[in-house]
Amino acid sequence: MTKRKTSKGKGQGSGRGSNSWKKQNGPRKEFVKVEFTRHMPVLLQSVLEQLGLKKGQIFVDCNLGDGGHSEELAKLMDGDITIAGFDLDQDAIARAKANFEIAFKDLQKKPNIIFINDNFRNLTKALDEKGVSKADAILYDLGLSSYELEESGRGFSFKKDEPLIMTFSNKRDGGSEGEGEGEGDGVGETASAISEYSGADANGADSVQFTAEDIINDWDEENIRTIIESYGEDKFAWKIAKGIVKARVLERITSTSKLAEIIKQSVPGFVRFGKTHPATKTFQALRIAINDELNALNETLPQAINKLNAGGRLVVISYHSLEDRIVKNFFKKFEEEEEGKILTKRPIVPTEDETDINPRARSAKMRVFQKK
Numbered sequence: 001m002t003k004r005k006t007s008k009g010k011g012q013g014s015g016r017g018s019n020s021w022k023k024q025n026g027p028r029k030e031f032v033k034v035e036f037t038r039h040m041p042v043l044l045q046s047v048l049e050q051l052g053l054k055k056g057q058i059f060v061d062c063n064l065g066d067g068g069h070s071e072e073l074a075k076l077m078d079g080d081i082t083i084a085g086f087d088l089d090q091d092a093i094a095r096a097k098a099n100f101e102i103a104f105k106d107l108q109k110k111p112n113i114i115f116i117n118d119n120f121r122n123l124t125k126a127l128d129e130k131g132v133s134k135a136d137a138i139l140y141d142l143g144l145s146s147y148e149l150e151e152s153g154r155g156f157s158f159k160k161d162e163p164l165i166m167t168f169s170n171k172r173d174g175g176s177e178g179e180g181e182g183e184g185d186g187v188g189e190t191a192s193a194i195s196e197y198s199g200a201d202a203n204g205a206d207s208v209q210f211t212a213e214d215i216i217n218d219w220d221e222e223n224i225r226t227i228i229e230s231y232g233e234d235k236f237a238w239k240i241a242k243g244i245v246k247a248r249v250l251e252r253i254t255s256t257s258k259l260a261e262i263i264k265q266s267v268p269g270f271v272r273f274g275k276t277h278p279a280t281k282t283f284q285a286l287r288i289a290i291n292d293e294l295n296a297l298n299e300t301l302p303q304a305i306n307k308l309n310a311g312g313r314l315v316v317i318s319y320h321s322l323e324d325r326i327v328k329n330f331f332k333k334f335e336e337e338e339e340g341k342i343l344t345k346r347p348i349v350p351t352e353d354e355t356d357i358n359p360r361a362r363s364a365k366m367r368v369f370q371k372k
């Protein structure tokens with residue numbers, strides 16, 4: 001995972017495609033010597049182009065994260081833009097606020113930023129409550145940020161020794177501090193088939209009802225296997241599920257490193273010593289299940305298309321085939337329903353230059369739809 005220097009010096013808010021990252025920040029090693037992690041916005045230049053925004057317009061950033069895309073957009077617009085930024089993670093909202101304070105200090109006109117600590121599955125309701133009736137462009141940059149992976153302490157990485165939590169939101173049980181409950185419209189087929197494995201509550205609210213530790217220790221073997229197969233597409237899911245259930249008889253599994261070791265011991269030797277860590281797919285699967293990621297995506301995309309002004313763009317960056325399939329199918333459906341047209345017959349992917357600097361971008365696929 002590439003890190004970006006977040007102090008006020010070089011590196012702060014400077015990303016405009018990989019070449020200018022290199023020009024302004026020097027060779028790759030510069031990015032590794034950091035004070036703390038700032039998520040590097042993926043496909044930044046293409047995103048700015050594809051959003052097609054003009055000064056004075058309204059932009060919805062559904063995955064604010066560290067605010068990288070929004071920050072560069074606001075600078076490009078000389079601050080003359082309204083941004084409604086969603087993030088489920090309270091830490092992300094706080095980090096984006098802090099980053100913006102530095103980044104926009106010297107702008108004569110400050111962007112109008114509306115922070116929304118809520119799930120993007122509640123898009124319509126949350127925006128309506130903030131008085132945002134329509135938007136000129138909407139961006140999704142799915143998944144998790146470098147901060148969440150590396151520093152949140154919530155157990156997203158099998159390379160760390162952390163408690164098995166894996167929730168984007170820090171909220172537990174007590175309901176949403178955010179903008180309210182789920183809309184629940186239009187759950188798509190892919191995710192609804194396995195929707196009972198959702199970590200969100202029945203209303204689709206953003207409080208989290210269970211963690212990775214709960215799944216690993218309390219669920220039966222068949223359900224654990226189904227999650228790893230469905231969301232991780234791991235062909236050794238059955239072996240991993242068996243290994244987990246056998247290990248937990250001796251002792252409750254509470255840490256990422258313990259789980260990673262159990263997975264390693266459960267898979268065949270050629271996988272154990274292969275190029276990719278054998279826990280990669282299981283960790284992805286658990287994260288998707290706990291955060292109910294596919295259902296949230298299925299619910300939000302129809303809301304997004306309804307929120308767009310005529311000519312407005314919907315831009316989605318996904319990081320694995322399950323997400324990309326949902327986006328692709330929705331865009332096809334929108335076109336069939338004469339909502340507008342697909343602008344990317346094939347997804348836009350990062351250049352080698354970008355993935356060299358930011359390996360996280362490697363699996364990114366960006367699709368763009370324009371409303372009629």
Ligand SMILES: C[S@@+](CC[C@H](N)C(=O)[O-])C[C@H]1O[C@@H](n2cnc3c(N)ncnc32)[C@H](O)[C@@H]1O
Pocket residue numbers: 039040041042062063064065066067068069070086087088089092118119120121141142143144145146148168296
């Ligand atoms: C890849 S990061 C976004 C990075 C951001 N574009 C940047 O340049 O800094 C994804 C963010 O989306 C948030 N997130 C994931 N699923 C979400 C959801 N359903 N609703 C709201 N936020 C979500 C995560 O907490 C994370 O901060």
